[in-house]
Amino acid sequence: MKKHANEWEHRLAGKPPVKNGFTSDLERKVRERIRMNTTTRRAPLRAAAAIMSMVILLGAGWWFRDDLKELLRPAERSDVPAALSKDPLADKEYELKVQQFEMSNTFEYTFKKPFFIRHPSVKLNIDTSPDDLYGDPEKFEAWFDAEQPDVVQVPVNVYAKLAADGKLSSLDTLAKANKADLQALHAPLVDYLRQAGGNGDVYGLSADMTSTALYVNEDVFAAHGVPLPDGDLSMAQILQLAARFQGSGVSGLAAVDRSNKFALVALAGQAGGLQTIAETEGDMKATLNSDAWKKVWTTVVDGYRDGWINQAKPVVYGKNGTTMAEIGKQDPFALGQVAMVVRSSDYYMNLKSYEQAGVMKSNWSTVPIRLDASATNQDAFLGTRTIYAVNANSSQADAAWALVQFVTGGAWRAGLNPDSFMYIQLLANKSAMDGASGKQWEAFYETAADPAKAAASAVSNASPRFIKANRSLYALGGEEMNAILNKSVPIDTALGDLQAKLNAELAAIGKEARP
Structure with missing residues (x-):
């Protein structure tokens, strides 16, 4: 997450109508939708029309019964994302405090809206940290201790400091508890994060990769x-x-x-x-x-x-x-x-x-x-601009893990403008890249850097x-x-x-x- 990356982010078109990325009316509608039964009929007129048709067709004979049965069957709501019906967080309201630096707006303008659509019961409150903490792990940790964000997005030297001091949750543990795995992410990058974390556990994941x-x-x-x-x-x-x-x-x-x-x-x-x-x-x-x-x-x-x-x-x-x-x-x-x-x-x-x-x-x-x-x-x-991690003291670790998994998995990329910086960056999840242009990016995943040496150099050079x-x-x-x-x-x-x-x-x- 270098400063020049933010200059690219300013190329993204269209900012949300209010600070949190939603109008209050849109937020209300999405929250109501998750509580709907996905097999609710589209409108009373559909049922009324079906009944009238049945009365008319009774005189025509019993051979129309299959058509009537199909006509009267409740239609599925095709405009409701399938993910909503399987949302593991739907039964509880959450409010996560999410840190981002002043120079970055990726949570506010890229991740927040698509995450909310999938998890309407989770509200994200953005807590902006000063940019001068970016390169100073000790000052950032003091801010972290005072603010206690649930999720942070930090560079590797800050990540290493927080992990060494026991301030971050093991994502290996959270992944196991939620029956998830990290196999979709570029394996050397995950090893890099393990090495930077200090004791072999993964304490943070990345959405991007640098090479x-x-x-x-x-x-x-x-x-x-x-x-x-x-x-x-x-x-x-x-x-x-x-x-x-x-x-x-x-x-x-x-x-x-x-x-x-x-x-x-x-x-x-x-x-x-x-x-x-x-x-x-x-x-x-x-x-x-x-x-x-x-x-x-x-x-x-x-x-x-x-x-x-x-x-x-x-x-x-x-x-x-x-x-x-x-x-x-x-x-x-x-x-x-x-x-x-x-x-x-x-x-x-x-x-x-x-x-x-x-x-x-x-x-x-x-x-x-x-x-x-x-x-x-x-x-x-082998490296990354930004590492996403969960506060070890967070009382909402399941929602925080869902956010980190969503961000680093790359699902948010599907709705982006193909011309935007976030769309054309190198992703930690190789399967989310555009396969049609593979000859232009596959080499980055094939360079055999040593994760331990890369992590040690990155922390030292920072x-x-x-x-x-x-x-x-x-x-x-x-x-x-x-x-x-x-x-x-x-x-x-x-x-x-x-x-x-x-x-x-x-x-x-x-x-x-x-x-």
Whole structure:
């Protein structure tokens, strides 16, 4: 649940007429409907008409009896969702307090209405927490203790803190009590949540999944006679494949970050098992000046110099906002100027939006990236924006579990506009994805990241000191890459300078963190 995701959410059309998503009249009608017998006749006139027909037909003979029987049979209410007749919560009134951050409105505008239609006896009250608690588990926990929401939607570091402190209910226990299972969700993601929870239990579930894959413009490959990738590829193999487009008039691979050429080096090295920063007894040290890192730098530098790696200019945004079509027109991959790009699953949503806007017209697919067993960035290949969890002190755990199960199962997606952000995101429930476009998203589910390592990295990298450390790493790495390309500084010299400068900044960060 990153902040930029909220910018997508604002693209959703139509807000409810009142804050809770319903007019009072609509809420009353839905609540009355659940109490109806689903076999009630449609109207008295139907019965009256049937009786009149029977009187008339009696004179015509007994052979019409079967038609009369069918005519008089009470008709089922086809306008009442089938789920209502099987609602396990229908016999009791519930009122759940549900937390969401100020920057997010997914509960208010996406989940609340369809959940209420299925469970009219459950009222959801949205309790908004300040955004500045998002990255601070201790402050969020203090808010949580004071407010006592029944259900929360939080990032992984907050989830890990609440679970470790015994503040969340075991969803394994709730699932078993309600005769449900978690098999529909992507198994590695569930394992990731178990690991982040600390003791092997699942204390939260996710509706979305984040990952990274290789995006392939199939038309570019075909136009230049290069065979499409067959199976997963390591980052080293991706760079080798990209080099085949040298001199073809198009680039083989787009840079990972338009404003920082070092980002591709970091991604390739870390996916291959190389470490950027090591921590020993609380002290952080740079680990960048090595022969293995030099090899990665050399390959990427050659790609930039020879033109088979494309470094597009940063996107130009309009003063009054920028549409996805305008962004797509500045994207080399979407325009067929680049054969491949390595990006997160967020980019999948961009491309789907470009397609909707008529900008992306090429055939494209995704390919899994093969990670080294010791890859140090596995959280980039397996994770989630938001985790939904139940307060261990909730007195309405059955209703809270029903809400979490509904949100993470993806049933709400059926009624969404196909152009909306929530519709085109990567879902934790793979079966809820659009099978017709499977070649564009299946690779995200096939990348073999280690759930334990991904969870550990995600929690660690979310800490303030690691955020500062990584910010320094990328800023200094970008400077050294520019020095190599623009000033012909030798790679050996640049790596030595990067190591020394980063260590100095890591030492300062370490001092700040100490009491």
